[in-house]
Amino acid sequence: MDGLAQPSRRPVLPTNDTLDAHELVGSIQNDGTASLKPRHDQTTYLPSADTSNSSSSTSLTSDEDIEDYDKIKLDPDTIVDGSSGGPLGDATTDDRSDQDLSLKPSRSGVGHIRKKSDTNTRQLSPDSRRKSIQIRLEKTDRKGHYILTADDPDIRDILRKGMEREEASQDPSKKARSLRDLVFTRQFTTFDRQNPLSAESPFHGFFTLFWLAMVLMFLKVSAYNWREHGSIFGGNEVFKIMFGHDVLILGLTDGVMVSSSVLGFLLQKAIVKNYISWNRSGWIIQNAWQTFFLGFVVWWMFHREWPWTHTIFMVLHTMVFLMKQHSYSFYNGHLSVVYRRRNMLRQKLRALRDMEPIESLPNSPQGISPAVTSAIDQADTHEKKRRPVPLRTSTNLDNETSDVARVALAMESGQPLTLEQMQAFQRIIEEEIAVLDQELKGKAQSDEKSYPNNLTLSNFADWTILPTLVYELEYPRQEQINWWYVLEKSMATFGTLCVMQVISQAYIYPPVAETVRMKEAGMSLEDRAKQMPWIVSDMLFPLLLEQLLSWYVIWECVLNVLAELTCFADRGFYGDWWNSVSWDQYARDWNRPVHNFLLRHVYHSSISAFHLSKGTATFVTFLLSALVHELVMACLFKKVRGYLFTMQLLQMPLVMLSRTKLLKGRNLLGNVVFWIGLFVGPSVLTSFYLLI
Template structure:
């Protein structure tokens, strides 16, 4: 359900498809217009107050900064415990099903509870509280994916070893292991279609005057496995199980095929160089922590080198965009913080545009600047951290596209897991995933605002009937209307939540 491939983000200047897009000029126009708007704001502020900014927001952000940095460092370093936990699972000291799963979830819940409690004890402003809570969620998801994948692979390895034992016993009944391999190789010769002469990778032994090519049995097996290899994966010469999958005995062939499939699961899907449990190490986990993904894999598509100029470009883009975001928040959002006495409609109108611009800037900072910079530093080649969410015609499409790392995590570890583990239907799994996501968002809002209101939870759950309505063929065909409704909802959503949580 989740695959990784070398891809570039939409707004990366190295993306050939985006660079040739007919609407690329509007991207440039957006930044120039925003820059001119901010400059005019600075000039107006200097004329009225004597300074471009009053730095009230900066004072709030820098409050208890050292404690926040140390707390975040402790949070990140504490996740290294899961390497020891995975080691214990791989050696059989802890059975993942179900003792390991219970310990894993207790630890994740404790980690999140400690972080949330700490933010309340420190009485931090909403910026610090929100940052640590969100980062705690990120760490919790990374830990969950790491342990879930390694726990599942431990189970797969156990089944693979049991199947290999059955396969060896079945081979002994057929005259021994070597005899079974020879019989399978002979069967492969008979099943293979003629091999094209002249292939560089195929050494041919053609006697003088002969019109028939003779190909080594193991060469034929290698060619066969190359055709079966997944997404260009170089698996090298065929394993005994791959050869025995062609054995005339149906019992041996079926056991060999089943063992081969399990071995594929235990091997990295990109280059095939990592086989579980070789991946369980502090070095591998640290690399995974640096990689901007929430789904753990034995292997990821990698780049060849780090480009210093690319990292510099993303760093400059980060600081420049953050300066714009800071100005927008301090000048157009904080002074207009709603109160119960203010007009509800007026507050919505005043905050709609500043919140939308701030959202776009924050999106660009996180998914284009930060994620791409960390991807470059970790040699991570899959840069599709978002898709064209601005073209969304429904809320389910938006939820799939705007935050791909979280979406892939929910898809694999919540949606798919609820179907396989709890036997839920697709509709039931979707509802469960929506509730899980909505509760997580509501927890963040409770920490930030110090209030429990469930406004955001209700709005997110309300998307489910809206999604069903949007799938009506008459509505689904009108993509322009769907996109207009989507943008109106996004425009209204941010100020609506702000007014609801702050004023009420």
């Protein structure tokens, strides 16, 4: 790096400091401080040198290539030494002086700073010198700690990426995940009394206060309804809507809908028996079935003219089982291709073992097939340096360039092989089979639960009632069922539903009935729009309470009951979404099961299958979520207006706004903006659908 030794940029440090070391190693901290120390394995100390006439440069080399500069291949994030700056260039030579410092941030963000003498230095012409970027290394009050700064934005970006990689290497949750890398662990929900953190929370009293207020409001409204109507539910209009029409048909429809999901299991059985190929027609059949599954249920709801209570239950339950079918089929479909590849390689391995080796290959190069030569060369370098392997879901070795593909081509050529070559080929195939075996085992603790042993009716039935939307071969389980806990959560479910019933009857049904009366009276759109502010204000608090109580019933009560009945140990159904400072944080935390599904089967799948960029994949995920939400509203209000669809897509610019200087780092302001949106949004959207 040019300019390191200039007195104007950095004063000369005392010779008894760590800069006297022959080689320094350390890491760049989040605050920009470089923590350096001598490498003790081969450290030598140099005498103090005159820095007035010396030039400094920097070389970025990996540990294995320190002495072999001609083989360096530059990484996009590599800092290269040599000349007066500009874009990074290729290099095949090295230029150093007696005060040379060499820095290379590794993939994990750890930097190596190296100082060498001018021995064995090759002089380069100005045109052949490598590009460089000037940096500054400033001393701090702590021995061995320096502040590494640069005026060039490229070097700052490189250092930032290095620190991000260092954080990712220390935090497994930030690493890139593959298809089966969603982590399931033993944990409790935040408000569960079994969670010790819940009882120890300094805000636990507010949780108690909330439910005390709900009970008091329930008693007050119930007493008023009893005095005026002789029933705690008042006029019982909502109760009559819920249980006065097609209740039996609703139950039968739900039973048929749940039972029909077994077709996905039957399809996977046909695939594993090689009747159908997942890559060719299996995924098409599955997608066609899912489209018919959703379309038929929606048509049936409109055909039966169900009220909103029936509709909201049926459409949500249908979406749950649609996602469950998709996750089950596409994960097992992926494993089916891996399974076919492993079986194919096992056949190749048996064929290789049946071959008779010869003592030596023909001396004439013309007698050796090019396929054999390529495979032999690959086998010779296989142990020295493992090369990247393509996605292990291909069953056509003719269309890929990998170790096993070269071995297969060499075997098919029919050329004789020596015993050493056969052993090398066998080692390559066995290593590939071992990796595929691990892929087929997934998170299962035993081979009995690995693919295809998991394709049983009992496993599918167990998956059907598990409180998760992401299929895995095995989940963490608890030892036994606590039936008192099941009773507690069941009572909480029905108790909360009663509170929601009272709130709906007392505070939501009257303004809704008023909007219906206005439409039936022939009131114009302009006159109805004038009434919108009053309808919105009337429903602000009751809709917020209904939203909170609905979330509590589903994610705290119902899912915990299902988890307890199935001994499902991972109760991470939500995060602390109430502390959200942006809408993307809220989307991640308020509904973890759906977020995990979208992360695996929409976001990552669109990147791997359709090769979309991360930004495009994010937009596709938001778009699909917005379409599903609008479908729910269309079923609920029997019309398509696109209001919720638009509001959902507006979350993307709001997310970008939260990352600007206006809101970034201002958690209180971000949380206030979030709660205002959550408070006002439902009532405004409902008013739009009711009045316009």
